[in-house]
Amino acid sequence: MTRPAIYLDHNAASPLLPAARAAMVEALELVGNPSSVHGHGRALRGLIDTARGQVARLAGAERGQVVFTGSATEALTQAIVAGTKTFNSDGVLLTAGEHAAVLSAASATGLPITRIGLDRDGRIDLAQLRAALVAAEGNLLVAVHWVNNETGVVQPMPEINALVGPTPHTLVVDAVQAFGRIPLDFAASAPDMMAVSAHKIGGPAGVGALLVKSHADTVRLIPGGGQELGRRGGTESAALIAGFGAAAAANNYDADAMRALVERVETGLRRVAPEVVIFGAGAERVGNVVDFAVPGVASATAMMALDLAGISVSSGSACSSGKVGPSHVLAAMGVPPGLAGCALRVSFGWNSTAEEADAFLAAYETILLRQRARRGEAA
Missing domain, CATH: 3.40.640.10 (Type I PLP-dependent aspartate aminotransferase-like (Major domain))
Known part of the structure; x- marks a missing residue:
């Protein structure tokens, strides 16, 4: 496999x-x-x-x-x-x-x-x-x-x-x-x-x-x-x-390097999807994770497309028997169910690279373009 x-x-x-x-x-x-x-x-x-x-x-x-x-x-x-x-x-x-x-x-x-x-x-x-x-x-x-x-x-x-x-x-x-x-x-x-x-x-x-x-x-x-x-x-x-x-x-966790990868992804997401919502953006965050949603792009659909492109991300906690469903964390933050259903989590670690972050952004942009084409929206 x-x-x-x-x-x-x-x-x-x-x-x-x-x-x-x-x-x-x-x-x-x-x-x-x-x-x-x-x-x-x-x-x-x-x-x-x-x-x-x-x-x-x-x-x-x-x-x-x-x-x-x-x-x-x-x-x-x-x-x-x-x-x-x-x-x-x-x-x-x-x-x-x-x-x-x-x-x-x-x-x-x-x-x-x-x-x-x-x-x-x-x-x-x-x-x-x-x-x-x-x-x-x-x-x-x-x-x-x-x-x-x-x-x-x-x-x-x-x-x-x-x-x-x-x-x-x-x-x-x-x-x-x-x-x-x-x-x-x-x-x-x-x-x-x-x-x-x-x-x-x-x-x-x-x-x-x-x-x-x-x-x-x-x-x-x-x-x-x-x-x-x-x-x-x-x-x-x-x-x-x-x-x-x-x-x-x-352990040699590099907070600056992780933060740079997160900022790279968030900047790229805002470029291709200005409507993106970054969850927790107004709070102190640990610096290695981006939890976001683009309205209208369901997390299950995006995860499947990313997986086919050879990129593994998550829609939230991995401790739910493999289920992809609404996050109780986002619900507690007052996030509407429709938006929560579009949430994706990208998290970095000791062997993550800028090239991987860019590959994710390119693949996610392709997903957005397909979604917009189906809806007849302008790119």
Whole structure:
């Protein structure tokens, strides 16, 4: 099967870094169980300990605060489902634009859920958050994404930390899209728990981590046999974890280069389609993603045409069983359903180039010209 030539969906998963691949191959050459006390087991344990330090450094965490999981979804589920039980939470407070993993975990708690609205650019309504915290009866678990996976909008974490940090409420942060792109300082910041993932930074899929403060060490979803200091049961995959650590150590995210690619695409889109809407354009964005819509050009149609042209993009989150449908994030931002149905997400990463950005623009312009020709519009 011939693979598409151009990959512009790094927010879904970034290609494996060479350093991560090498670390995984090295780990796969070893045999044993990392929990065994003999030499073979200790060798695998050493790889995991090295990776724990590498992930901790990129997250601004202490080594012992890193709990390896099977994915960021698992990490968020542990933080929210197990966290509400551990801390006897009376409800869950989250933003209306959270990732599906957070929304599903919140529903699974069976507790009352309060949703905080977003403004038209995707920023959390801080006044509404403040009011909800003041009005809360009992303890809440507050779940907030740092960077939205669809729009790239960066939430005002210093303000959120200042509002939630001094309270008795539990703060869980989805930092999956922030990890490796924004400096994190988990150890010195307010969140009680924070989720990160490997495959967004050029590591392998199938491994994530939950960062936990010491008072959250008893938050457990999978008890198992005592692995991860009892915080997540199940034999660790040394190969996946080694790849995660190597990707974290090799991370050299170039914010300026990413921003230049985004500006290149946005400028080109405005040239070929002045009516284009860039979602989150008025807010701070992480800088590697363009979430946009051209009215009248359905996302399903555009994605199919781009795929035939060998260009992979997305219409939003990749975590919806392959479905192409309206985005709840855009709905929370007040975007009309018709316009939301035209949304496309182009996201860049460590191996993206200006030539790829230009190829996308050329292919998308061709799609626009075809659409206009069918409607009898002037080019």
